[in-house]
Amino acid sequence: ILNVEQSPQSLHVQEGDSTNFTCSFPSSNFYALHWYRWETAKSPEALFVMTLNGDEKKKGRISATLNTKEGYSYLYIKGSQPEDSATYLCSRPPGTYKYIFGTGTRLKVLA
Amino acid sequence: SQTIHQWPATLVQPVGSPLSLECTVEGTSNPNLYWYRQAAGRGLQLLFYSVGIGQISSEVPQNLSASRPQDRQFILSSKKLLLSDSGFYLCAWSVRRAWERRGVTDTQYFGPGTRLTVL
Numbered sequence: 001i002l003n004v005e006q007s008p009q010s011l012h013v014q015e016g017d018s019t020n021f022t023c024s025f026p027s028s029n030f031y032a033l034h035w036y037r038w039e040t041a042k043s044p045e046a047l048f049v050m051t052l053n054g055d056e057k058k059k060g061r062i063s064a065t066l067n068t069k070e071g072y073s074y075l076y077i078k079g080s081q082p083e084d085s086a087t088y089l090c091s092r093p094p095g096t097y098k099y100i101f102g103t104g105t106r107l108k109v110l111a
Numbered sequence: 112s113q114t115i116h117q118w119p120a121t122l123v124q125p126v127g128s129p130l131s132l133e134c135t136v137e138g139t140s141n142p143n144l145y146w147y148r149q150a151a152g153r154g155l156q157l158l159f160y161s162v163g164i165g166q167i168s169s170e171v172p173q174n175l176s177a178s179r180p181q182d183r184q185f186i187l188s189s190k191k192l193l194l195s196d197s198g199f200y201l202c203a204w205s206v207r208r209a210w211e212r213r214g215v216t217d218t219q220y221f222g223p224g225t226r227l228t229v230l
Contacts, residue, residue, distance in 0.1 A: 031215035032215045034218070044219075046219065089154070091155075097160050097215075098157060101155035
């Protein structure tokens, strides 16, 4: 079974702080790595999909990097805002149409 | 634009009762469809996926089943619910692309979810 680990499990930061968290996964047979944001009372929304080692994606104040050789991805949020509060999920498909999700990092940005 | 609907939003069922959760997608054709469950304190677990009408792949052996009677309709069922079936159920869809046979880079679009409590 392929394990996707996310750390930390939860995180509280002050408004304006920058933060980052980690998604770790087995590096063998890598196809892609997805990041989703899941706000309370809403559906998970896609942030990024990355496929190549060294990939770096950016969307506003949020960015992500990928290291497929060592099996990790970092998600960075610059200047956190209360609206960034959400659970951030990563997913690594091990094969055809199959998606293994981590348990997520729950971020709370305090005003 | 595409939308995905799930119902009911919440459900409380006794152990041993049947279950039927429905998911429909609008605004797209031939989508890939997925059922996920999030149990308390755990990540999203893929239960079933479907790449076409009548085509269902099961990822986790359990007392749940899925059906796809129409192109944009996906149903999750159980004949007898267990306590362990409690959780948050999410339906999702992705665009089926002929050149992407594995679906590994497909973005998934999730429905609003159903909170199921089995007592």
